[in-house]
Amino acid sequence: MNLQIRSKSRDPLRSRSEIILRNTVVASLILFFLAFYFIPIGIAFWGSFHLWNPLKGQFRYTGLKNWHNVLNNQLFWYSLKNTGLFSVIAVLARIVIGLLLASALFSRLVKAKSFFRTLYYLPTITPMVAVAFVWKNMYDPQFGLLNQLLGTKINWLFDGRYAMLAILLLTIWKDFGYAVVILLGGMYSLPMDCFEAAEIDGADACQRFFGITLPLLRPTVLFIVITSFISYFQTYIPVMVLTQGGPGTKTQLATYLIFDQAFSKYNFGYASAMSFILFLLIALLTALSFRASGRKEQ
Amino acid sequence: MKQFTRRAISLVLTLVMALTAISAYGEGSAVIGSTIQYDPSKPVNNGEDIAIEFWYWTGADKLFQAVVDEYTAIHPNVKITLVENPFDDYWTKLPLALQEPNGPAIFNVHNSHHENLIGYLAPYVIPVEDLEADFVGVSAHIIDGKVYYTDYGMMTATMYYNKAMWEKAGLTEADIPTTWDEFREVAKKLTIRDENGNLVQAGFSFNGGAQGDVLGMQYQYGQNLFTADNKVTFNNDAVRSVIQRMKDIYEVDGSGDYNFGNNSGDNFGQGMIAMYLGWGFMHGLFQALWPETEFGSFEIPTPTKDVPYAYHRYNGESTFGINKNAPADQQAVAQDIVRFFLANDALQKQFVLANSVFPAKKTLAADTDIMNVSSIAVLAKHIDRYIWPGPMPSAVENNMKIAIEDIFYNGADIGTALKNAEDTCNMELEGSEFESVEPSYAHASEAK
Numbered sequence: 001m002n003l004q005i006r007s008k009s010r011d012p013l014r015s016r017s018e019i020i021l022r023n024t025v026v027a028s029l030i031l032f033f034l035a036f037y038f039i040p041i042g043i044a045f046w047g048s049f050h051l052w053n054p055l056k057g058q059f060r061y062t063g064l065k066n067w068h069n070v071l072n073n074q075l076f077w078y079s080l081k082n083t084g085l086f087s088v089i090a091v092l093a094r095i096v097i098g099l100l101l102a103s104a105l106f107s108r109l110v111k112a113k114s115f116f117r118t119l120y121y122l123p124t125i126t127p128m129v130a131v132a133f134v135w136k137n138m139y140d141p142q143f144g145l146l147n148q149l150l151g152t153k154i155n156w157l158f159d160g161r162y163a164m165l166a167i168l169l170l171t172i173w174k175d176f177g178y179a180v181v182i183l184l185g186g187m188y189s190l191p192m193d194c195f196e197a198a199e200i201d202g203a204d205a206c207q208r209f210f211g212i213t214l215p216l217l218r219p220t221v222l223f224i225v226i227t228s229f230i231s232y233f234q235t236y237i238p239v240m241v242l243t244q245g246g247p248g249t250k251t252q253l254a255t256y257l258i259f260d261q262a263f264s265k266y267n268f269g270y271a272s273a274m275s276f277i278l279f280l281l282i283a284l285l286t287a288l289s290f291r292a293s294g295r296k297e298q
Numbered sequence: 299m300k301q302f303t304r305r306a307i308s309l310v311l312t313l314v315m316a317l318t319a320i321s322a323y324g325e326g327s328a329v330i331g332s333t334i335q336y337d338p339s340k341p342v343n344n345g346e347d348i349a350i351e352f353w354y355w356t357g358a359d360k361l362f363q364a365v366v367d368e369y370t371a372i373h374p375n376v377k378i379t380l381v382e383n384p385f386d387d388y389w390t391k392l393p394l395a396l397q398e399p400n401g402p403a404i405f406n407v408h409n410s411h412h413e414n415l416i417g418y419l420a421p422y423v424i425p426v427e428d429l430e431a432d433f434v435g436v437s438a439h440i441i442d443g444k445v446y447y448t449d450y451g452m453m454t455a456t457m458y459y460n461k462a463m464w465e466k467a468g469l470t471e472a473d474i475p476t477t478w479d480e481f482r483e484v485a486k487k488l489t490i491r492d493e494n495g496n497l498v499q500a501g502f503s504f505n506g507g508a509q510g511d512v513l514g515m516q517y518q519y520g521q522n523l524f525t526a527d528n529k530v531t532f533n534n535d536a537v538r539s540v541i542q543r544m545k546d547i548y549e550v551d552g553s554g555d556y557n558f559g560n561n562s563g564d565n566f567g568q569g570m571i572a573m574y575l576g577w578g579f580m581h582g583l584f585q586a587l588w589p590e591t592e593f594g595s596f597e598i599p600t601p602t603k604d605v606p607y608a609y610h611r612y613n614g615e616s617t618f619g620i621n622k623n624a625p626a627d628q629q630a631v632a633q634d635i636v637r638f639f640l641a642n643d644a645l646q647k648q649f650v651l652a653n654s655v656f657p658a659k660k661t662l663a664a665d666t667d668i669m670n671v672s673s674i675a676v677l678a679k680h681i682d683r684y685i686w687p688g689p690m691p692s693a694v695e696n697n698m699k700i701a702i703e704d705i706f707y708n709g710a711d712i713g714t715a716l717k718n719a720e721d722t723c724n725m726e727l728e729g730s731e732f733e734s735v736e737p738s739y740a741h742a743s744e745a746k
Contacts, residue, residue: 051729055393055414062729069725141557142570155557158505160708247707248700248715263390264692265726266414 041279044272052269066273076274079252080281086168086253087232093172094228095221098179103209105180106187117184120177128174132241135170139242157243160250167238167251179224186220187213222293226286233282254278331641332661333431334424338372342634343627349377350628352635353395354406355388361652362406365645369638376631393418396621403628404635407447407616412689413731419446420622423633424640432640433658435614438686438735449614450639450646451655453578454684455511456673457481457599461592463488463499463572474596478543481573481599485553488572500571501553503562504544508706509698511575515540517608518600520746523687523694524734530694530723532701533716536746539601541705541712556706567591581654581673595672597680607744608685615655650674656681688735697723 048067051060070076101120105113123131138145139156147154156166190213198208214221236256239245245252245260254274262271329337342348354362359382366378381402383391389411395401396418407415421444422429429445430436439448464473467487475481485501492498504511513523521536531537548554559565566574567588574580575598584593600606617640620632639645643661650657650668656677657668669675677684701719704710736742 053414055390056417057397075722140560142559153557155560158557158560158703158707244699246700246703248704248710250708260696264696267726267729 044275047269048272048276050269052272053266054268055266062269066270069270070273070277075249075252076254076257076277078249079254079257080278082164082252083233083235083254083278086164086171086235087229089168090171090175090232091225091228093168094175094179095224097172097176098183098224099214099217099221101176101180102183102187103213105184117181120180122177123174124177124181126174128237129241131174132170132238135166135238136242139166158247160247163243163247163251167235167242170238170242171232171235175228179228182224183217183220186217190216218293222289226289229285229289230282233278233285330643331432333428334637334641336638336641342373342376342631345375347375347377348627348631349379350404350624350631351379351381351402352404353381353383353388353392353402355385355408356382357385358406358652361649364648365635365639368642368645369635372638373634378635389414396623399623399625401621401623403621403624404618404632405621407619409447409614409616409689410692413691415619416441416446418619418622420620420629420633421446422620422636424637429640432660434660434681435658435686438614438688438738447616447619449658450617451615451650451653451658452612452677452681452684452686453615453653453655454612454677455514455575455577455598455610456595456676457597458566458574458576458580458584458593458595458673460566460569460572461594464594467572475599476597477603478599478601482547482551482553485547485573486551489551489553491552497555497558500555500558500565501551502547502573502575503554503559503565503571504575505554505556505559505565506561507563508544508702509695510577512537512540512544512702513695513698514611515598517611517685518606520607520744522734522736522745523611523690524736526737528727528732528734530697530720530727532698532720532723533713537716538712541702541716545706545712566593578654578656578673581671582652593672595676597676605680605683607683607741607746608739609680609683610685612656612684612686614658614686615649615653682740685739685741686735688733691727691730691732693723693726693730697726 047059049061049063050066051058051062101116104110105116110116136157137143141147141153141155141158144156146152146156154162156162194212194216195208198212203211234255235253236259239251239253239256240259243251245256255278258271258274258278261267261274327338329335352362352366359380362380366380370376370378389408392402392405393411393414396405396415424445426436426440426443426445429448433448433450435449435452436445439445469484469487473484475484481502488499488501489497490499516523516534516536519536519539521531521534523530525531548556554571559568559570562571562574563576563580563583565571566576567584569588569591581595584591598610600609618632618636620629620636622629624632640659643659646657646659647662647665647668650662651671654671654673656674657663657665662668663678663681669678697719700722701710701715704715704718705712736745
């Protein structure tokens with residue numbers, strides 16, 4: 001009898017109210033994911049085989065035509081290449097700047113840590129559209145702050161050599177704070193005794209960083225890399241506000257191309273085919289990242 | 299006592315004013331309009347109360363409020379709720395709302411979204427011949443003998459010039475150019491550079507939006523934008539000549555620079571450039587945003603002194619659409635509002651002036667107030683020489699924009715860039731129901 005009571009009290013699911021709560025939460029999540037992810041993804045996949053414009057109720061089966069057109073569209077591949085390059089540079093910059101600033105804030109020498117943490121995180125929580133409009137003015141070739149500061153006469157948004165750099169600068173400035181906060185959190189959770197032992201053994205700051213901090217932070221860095229890649233593969237707001245993919249097609253990113261096909265040309269079937277290719281690429285990259293990190297852990 | 303008397307007098311005065319206002323349209327007042335007529339004494343919905351929604355996009359609240367106020371003053375049994383949406387959102391929300399029976403009964407239309415809207419529109423009950431008798435440009439809107447919306451005004455490109463810069467350069471009214479060669483000479487005179495050769499004032503600028511200008515200037519050479527089988531044609535002698543001339547104005551004449559401002563419209567208002575080719579609505583925008591910039595207008599120059607096939611293309615500002623899925627009683631009210639709007643010269647004039655468009659209503663063609671707007675007045679002489687290609691899908695302008703930026707900013711060859719844009723555009727137009735109305739242009743037979 002005693003044993004029965006003990007085993008009942010140990011099993012959290014034996015309580016009726018907890019079972020109801022569990023079932024409700026799980027069912028809600030399933031419904032949420034069904035309604036907002038799986039069903040729309042399924043519809044989009046089916047739509048990619050159609051001439052599809054929901055605004056005029058058009059949904060005509062066209063077989064593999066959209067897929068054929070996408071795969072033979074040079075601009076799509078060019079935009080994918082741009083997206084890949086953009087993502088790699090943005091992720092690298094985010095990690096490097098994030099690590100540098102997080103290490104600085106982690107140091108005992110820096111005072112007012114909360115102030116700096118807030119300051120660095122502010123751009124991250126500012127709406128991208130608003131930020132992009134402010135930066136658009138900063139990039140103005142005549143009145144822009146950037147040219148005034150640098151003493152240059154660059155037409156940042158219309159010169160093919162600088163337009164992508166302009167979008168990257170804005171993105172990096174906007175997002176580095178996220179990496180700082182996450183990495184700083186990671187640093188605070190590291191075992192302090194390792195650092196104390198290293199200090200006693202005479203390791204300097206640089207050796208401690210590369211020998212202890214960085215290896216122990218690998219899961220955090222990997223988390224930032226994966227979430228950043230997923231996020232940067234979907235970048236379109238700065239492109240929409242700053243360049244609309246121009247000059248010409250120099251700053252075309254895959255998601256902007258998809259947005260343009262769907263919401264400017266109302267070619268939802270074609271846009272869906274593009275989305276699926278991008279979706280598969282992101283899934284593949286994520287899987288590769290997990291696999292690589294798993295091997296390292298072993 | 300004194301206070302009571304004062305109150306009584308003001309009450310009586312208010313009543314008299316209200317009655318006067320109502321009687322202007324109210325029962326027994328005069329029928330308005332010429333061929334399309336509106337009889338205010340006719341009850342709507344048998345005088346029974348009815349409520350409808352009227353959708354429009356941001357920026358025109360006063361205009362639509364005026365329509366509603368005037369209409370409900372005649373028909374107090376009709377309650378009209380105005381629903382405003384930002385322009386970009388409007389085109390996704392409206393077609394979806396029109397799929398439902400409780401969508402707006404009446405709404406503002408822009409012909410660039412024709413393809414997404416036409417399936418939801420009810421035809422006007424006003425006979426086509428009556429519309430044609432009162433308005434120009436109706437023929438381009440006839441579909442299977444019916445009209446679903448037409449134009450209340452025609453908007454096109456005119457050349458704006460800064461009057462102070464013009465005078466400072468020693469130019470007079472006599473110097474207003476009519477050909478592109480004359481224009482280039484004037485642009486040179488209006489250009490100012492500093493001692494280091496840096497541009498201080500551009501004689502002319504087309505930066506940031508030249509696609510709208512190019513897609514119209516090829517008509518001056520007799521070249522239509524679409525082929526007989528509705529394919530777009532960019533890579534032809536006419537478009538190549540237009541773009542080469544634009545390049546020469548910057549690169550040979552030095553009258554402007556690709557990097558001297560990225561938005562020539564704004565830069566004109568800001569006093570950076572002396573001449574700017576812009577559409578009608580810019581007239582109001584300049585007055586609102588840069589009232590200190592005094593400007594005039596002249597008609598777009600042409601390759602020779604001869605009257606061209608067409609000076610440029612125009613785009614119509616559309617009359618209201620009626621939701622065919624709305625309940626029958628709401629549709630009847632919407633039809634009545636359309637008739638009221640089309641018959642009402644005063645309202646037509648308000649809409650025309652607010653958008654600086656050439657009036658489509660024939661009775662307003664010589665209206666003094668409208669002709670006082672310089673950008674409209676310069677069109678009057680040749681208004682029949684402006685062509686409407688039809689409700690072009692956005693792919694046309696988007697692809698021309700890419701071609702132009704590739705040529706002007708990325709150094710691409712004109713022919714190659716135009717061919718790429720043409721091929722992409724025609725691929726994107728596959729499946730589109732767009733049909734060019736260039737063949738219905740009055741001078742279509744003169745096309746090359």
